[in-house]
Amino acid sequence: MKATTRGLIATALMAMLAAGCSGDKKMVKYGEVYRDHPATLYIAPLDDRSERRAVRTMEDSAYNASLDVATRQLYLTASSPLVRKGYYVPGPLTSAQMASTETRTLKQLRNDNITDYYDDLGMEAVLFIEVMEWNNTHNSWTVEVDYKLRSARHGGELMHTRVRATKMLGTDFKGNPKPLADDEAFAKKYGCDLHTAQRCRLVEILNQFVLGDLPSGQRARGNNVERYVSSHPEYFALHITPDGSVMVLKNEEDL
Amino acid sequence: MLAAACSGQYKGMPREEVLDYQTRATYGSLHAMATAYAEAINAAVKEDTLHPGMYADYGVALAMMGHKGTACRMFNAEMRAFPESRGMVMRVKAHLLPDMMNDTVANLYDTANIQQLALWAYDSVKAMQQLPRIAAVIDSTDTAWLRMQTPIDSVDIPIRLTANQKRELLQQQQAEVEMRKQAIADSIAAAKQAKIDARKEAKVQREKDKKAKEKERKAKAKQKKKEQTLKEKAKKEQAAAKAKAKKEQAAERERQKKQKKEVGK
Numbered sequence: 001m002k003a004t005t006r007g008l009i010a011t012a013l014m015a016m017l018a019a020g021c022s023g024d025k026k027m028v029k030y031g032e033v034y035r036d037h038p039a040t041l042y043i044a045p046l047d048d049r050s051e052r053r054a055v056r057t058m059e060d061s062a063y064n065a066s067l068d069v070a071t072r073q074l075y076l077t078a079s080s081p082l083v084r085k086g087y088y089v090p091g092p093l094t095s096a097q098m099a100s101t102e103t104r105t106l107k108q109l110r111n112d113n114i115t116d117y118y119d120d121l122g123m124e125a126v127l128f129i130e131v132m133e134w135n136n137t138h139n140s141w142t143v144e145v146d147y148k149l150r151s152a153r154h155g156g157e158l159m160h161t162r163v164r165a166t167k168m169l170g171t172d173f174k175g176n177p178k179p180l181a182d183d184e185a186f187a188k189k190y191g192c193d194l195h196t197a198q199r200c201r202l203v204e205i206l207n208q209f210v211l212g213d214l215p216s217g218q219r220a221r222g223n224n225v226e227r228y229v230s231s232h233p234e235y236f237a238l239h240i241t242p243d244g245s246v247m248v249l250k251n252e253e254d255l
Numbered sequence: 256m257l258a259a260a261c262s263g264q265y266k267g268m269p270r271e272e273v274l275d276y277q278t279r280a281t282y283g284s285l286h287a288m289a290t291a292y293a294e295a296i297n298a299a300v301k302e303d304t305l306h307p308g309m310y311a312d313y314g315v316a317l318a319m320m321g322h323k324g325t326a327c328r329m330f331n332a333e334m335r336a337f338p339e340s341r342g343m344v345m346r347v348k349a350h351l352l353p354d355m356m357n358d359t360v361a362n363l364y365d366t367a368n369i370q371q372l373a374l375w376a377y378d379s380v381k382a383m384q385q386l387p388r389i390a391a392v393i394d395s396t397d398t399a400w401l402r403m404q405t406p407i408d409s410v411d412i413p414i415r416l417t418a419n420q421k422r423e424l425l426q427q428q429q430a431e432v433e434m435r436k437q438a439i440a441d442s443i444a445a446a447k448q449a450k451i452d453a454r455k456e457a458k459v460q461r462e463k464d465k466k467a468k469e470k471e472r473k474a475k476a477k478q479k480k481k482e483q484t485l486k487e488k489a490k491k492e493q494a495a496a497k498a499k500a501k502k503e504q505a506a507e508r509e510r511q512k513k514q515k516k517e518v519g520k
Contacts, residue, residue, distance in 0.1 A: 039339060040339050040340070040343075042343070068278075069274070069278060072274055072277050072278070073270075073274060076268075076270050076273060076274060077270070079268075079308075083306060083307060088307045088308075088337055088339050088340060089307060089308060090307075090308045090311060090312075090340070090343055091268055091306075091308035091309060091311060091312035091315075092268070092273055092277075092312065093273070093311075093312040093315040093316060094308055094311040094312055094315055094343065094344075094347055096315075097315055097347045097350055097351065098343065098346060098347060100350070101346065101350055120342055120346065121342040121343045121346055122339055122340070122341060122342030122343060123342070123343060189271065190271060190274065190275075
């Protein structure tokens with residue numbers, strides 16, 4: 001009887017282990033984050049490497065202004081998913097004050113030693129966000145963003161993901177894009193045009209999708225439960241379909 | 256508090272106002288942002304779901320507006336609510352309020368009235384602009400005496416003012432706050448009364464409409480009945496005329512038959 005019970009327990013344990021180890025898992029992808037367990041996280045000023053149009057017409061300056069607003073929105077919306085995950089993230093004004101006292105360039109911060117952030121400021125990790133490219137057609141908006149999380153304790157890389165996100169809208173019989181109700185509400189609320197609203201909503205969803213996937217902070221519930229949940233790969237494309245749902249292309253074949 | 260923030264239900268920062276300030280950095284947008292932060296903190300404190308970094312951000316906004324004493328207390332409140340923020344807050348404090356580094360008093364009672372405080376601070380700036388004699392001596396950042404006297408909320412009032420001037424200024428500020436409160440209460444009461452009146456009017460109008468409709472319906476029914484009666488009468492007359500014609504025809508035929516018989520004879 002005892003032997004049978006032991007056998008059953010062993011089989012159950014083996015099954016659980018097998019279920020936990022198969023496929024692309026958070027433990028594999030965010031192993032460094034689980035090992036480092038950062039509780040406080042500073043978002044470094046955004047590195048905008050995307051190109052702007054040479055201003056010849058009013059349209060060009062409006063386009064550039066739209067990208068500027070969307071880039072600011074990308075920075076502002078980065079903290080919310082992290083706070084929801086249980087990290088301490090300084091607000092945008094405080095971060096701007098901290099950045100104003102920084103003497104190093106963004107490139108140096110990205111690659112050099114940043115242990116002073118831990119020693120002096122108590123920030124255990126620093127998130128670097130780099131905007132690589134903006135693009136759009138008449139009914140789709142695309143942004144490519146690079147997210148890099150570095151430990152301020154030892155300077156090691158905790159997470160590095162590059163995402164190409166596209167938002168597509170359906171068109172009416174004239175070929176004009178049909179905006180979603182959320183986008184229109186956003187444009188009305190912020191007093192901006194629909195193109196800017198599309199870009200702002202795109203980066204908001206992108207931040208939510210990428211940073212909301214990080215493991216929960218030390219103090220949050222479920223820190224150990226979610227270890228074996230599937231994670232995003234190093235590079236992936238994200239499509240927001242005309243009905244507002246998010247579709248992720250992870251494999252090389254899909255991309 | 257962080258646990259509350261982690262549970263998913265927390266009051267976020269006022270993104271709209273921050274974005275507006277970052278796009279158009281004016282005193283108006285700065286004040287709007289500070290007020291929005293105050294409102295957000297006020298709501299979050301009541302529900303115990305405070306977003307990390309909110310006190311510090313509000314402190315930065317207040318410091319930029321020149322309210323150093325209040326800003327200092329906000330920074331201290333941030334350190335008290337989120338101890339892990341100490342290093343970062345001290346760095347920002349050293350940058351913005353270098354002469355208040357030793358001030359670590361965080362009067363958390365302020366947080367319940369923070370919106371009021373922001374409005375008061377803004378009003379006091381305006382009031383001081385109207386009083387050039389007093390504004391000329393605003394140079395001190397030492398507000399320890401004031402905090403002792405008025406622990407609820409205070410603005411940076413210079414220590415070089417005489418006791419009477421201080422008292423007058425405080426009384427003036429309190430009177431302004433009372434006036435604002437009264438004005439808000441009046442406007443709310445007026446709005447409520449207007450709403451009630453509008454409802455009453457609408458009710459009366461509805462009843463009037465209902466009566467008119469009922470009258471119209473009755474008139475229509477009467478007309479219909481009349482028409483029906485007339486129709487029936489016409490039908491009866493028609494039927495009677497028909498019967499009469501038939502009778503006459505039968506009588507005519509009978510007479511013709513008789514005439515034929517007589518001719519035959």
